[in-house]
Amino acid sequence: MNLLKATTLEERRFVNRILLGIGTPSKTVYSPSEDSFLMLHALSNIELNDLTVCDIGTGTGILGLFCAIKGADVTVTDVDEIALHETLTAAQRLGIVVKPILSDVFAQVTGRFDLALFNPPYLPSEVVLDRAVDGGPDGLVLTRRFLRELPTRLKKNGHGLLLLSSLNNPAKVISEYDKFSFEVLATRQVFFEELQVLDLRLR
């Protein structure tokens, strides 16, 4: 886990506690991976206490659970009911509360948030065989939906954290969404791709 290189001992203890709460995910649920840990690394530099956070595509819940332990009021969404069930079980084990919503991106979510998170399925794939990782032809089908819907889901001064891979041509994505300013918060080379966490703010 490269997180170990980049964070303080306290953050590592935090994340290990969350991983213990999560246990072994079901086969269909995305196991926390390099992209998840890079998102956590970016989150660890944000003051989360008292923020309202929406974690889209929560999987095991790792990002939302992290925010909830840090004092945020957290909504978690996924299209996978098992993922939401396992996130709730982990939250109970950890003694924290998150609000689960079965939702296709923001479709069933109401309200606005201080912070919206998305570590999307981003692998370019002609057909979506595994919805945890396959992101359609350019890997960006769900990312584009997130970017289109985000402006109406953020409170004033709210922002988004989005993971992109070099496989997704981040420079092109950024040039297409000029409503936002994008700041790279964290990067990591993983085998054949570079992962980036982008911070998005409305101009």
Ligand SMILES: C[S@@+](CC[C@H](N)C(=O)[O-])C[C@H]1O[C@@H](n2cnc3c(N)ncnc32)[C@H](O)[C@@H]1O
């Ligand atoms: C790469 S995984 C990330 C999981 C977790 N957030 C993490 O960082 O480890 C992508 C997640 O998006 C979910 N997902 C796929 N399609 C979705 C959709 N249309 N709306 C919401 N979530 C979706 C998947 O079920 C999966 O849990």
